[in-house]
Amino acid sequence: KKYLYFEEIDSTNIQAKRENYEDGAVIFAESQTAGKGRKNRKWISHKGLGLYFTIVLKPEIEVNYLSHFSLLFNYSVFKVLRNYVNGKIKIKWPNDIYLNGKKIAGFLIESSIENNSISKLIVGVGINVNQSIKDFEEDIKEVATSLKIEEGKTFSRKEIFLDILQQIEKDYLKFIKENYLDIKKIEENLLWLNQDVMILEDGKPILSGKLIGLNEDGSLMLRTDEDLRFVYVGDLSIRN
Numbered sequence: 001k002k003y004l005y006f007e008e009i010d011s012t013n014i015q016a017k018r019e020n021y022e023d024g025a026v027i028f029a030e031s032q033t034a035g036k037g038r039k040n041r042k043w044i045s046h047k048g049l050g051l052y053f054t055i056v057l058k059p060e061i062e063v064n065y066l067s068h069f070s071l072l073f074n075y076s077v078f079k080v081l082r083n084y085v086n087g088k089i090k091i092k093w094p095n096d097i098y099l100n101g102k103k104i105a106g107f108l109i110e111s112s113i114e115n116n117s118i119s120k121l122i123v124g125v126g127i128n129v130n131q132s133i134k135d136f137e138e139d140i141k142e143v144a145t146s147l148k149i150e151e152g153k154t155f156s157r158k159e160i161f162l163d164i165l166q167q168i169e170k171d172y173l174k175f176i177k178e179n180y181l182d183i184k185k186i187e188e189n190l191l192w193l194n195q196d197v198m199i200l201e202d203g204k205p206i207l208s209g210k211l212i213g214l215n216e217d218g219s220l221m222l223r224t225d226e227d228l229r230f231v232y233v234g235d236l237s238i239r240n
């Protein structure tokens with residue numbers, strides 16, 4: 001397998017797209033100068049404090065499965081991180097992990113489709129590990145945290161990283177071979193399950209209801225005043 005290590009790089013996702021890496025290649029950076037989040041946000045990537053890496057995969061399976069991949073990788077990382085923490089860890093559908101109500105990890109997954117088949121997945125993972133409160137910018141202090149802030153100790157990034165690679169490889173191969181993804185287990189660990197939530201699009205609420213679960217196809221199930229809705233895209237938010 002190909003492992004690429006960068007002391008500093010613009011973004012491991014950008015690097016993944018610059019070259020044609022083989023299936024399974026892992027690109028790791030100590031720091032990123034232009035770390036990317038979803039929605040054109042930036043992902044502040046302090047040297048040596050967080051984990052910033054991208055995995056290149058070439059699944060060659062039907063495009064219908066695309067929505068499952070976010071949940072698959074999210075659940076793999078979730079399973080590893082929960083072994084390291086005492087705090088309340090949850091999966092925020094579909095692309096984040098929360099610890100004690102604040103974000104500790106995010107996924108930026110970019111895909112290429114050819115003839116109805118997923119030819120390439122660029123799976124970018126950012127995890128806040130050893131940051132202190134002062135390392136976060138003012139505007140995200142309220143919503144972001146790190147393992148260290150919540151658990152009150154420093155973690156081995158290397159140990160967590162190796163655990164994650166192992167877990168992702170295992171879960172990914174099982175999914176490719178057997179189409180196996182335990183939606184029920186993911187559902188049990190969903191943030192805001194059975195609570196009143198909203199779905200936002202471009203920051204505006206487009207749907208409100210009670211989050212009642214996760215459907216087999218990876219969509220969220222919301223019970224609104226009128227009926228049951230399946231949500232495939234949008235930002236999940238708590239209703240208060």
Ligand code: BTN
Nearest residue numbers: 011035036037038053106124126
């Ligand atoms: C998000 O929560 O908006 C997604 C954050 C993804 C950040 C990771 S860090 C490694 C990889 N390279 C990037 O530029 N972004 C992802």
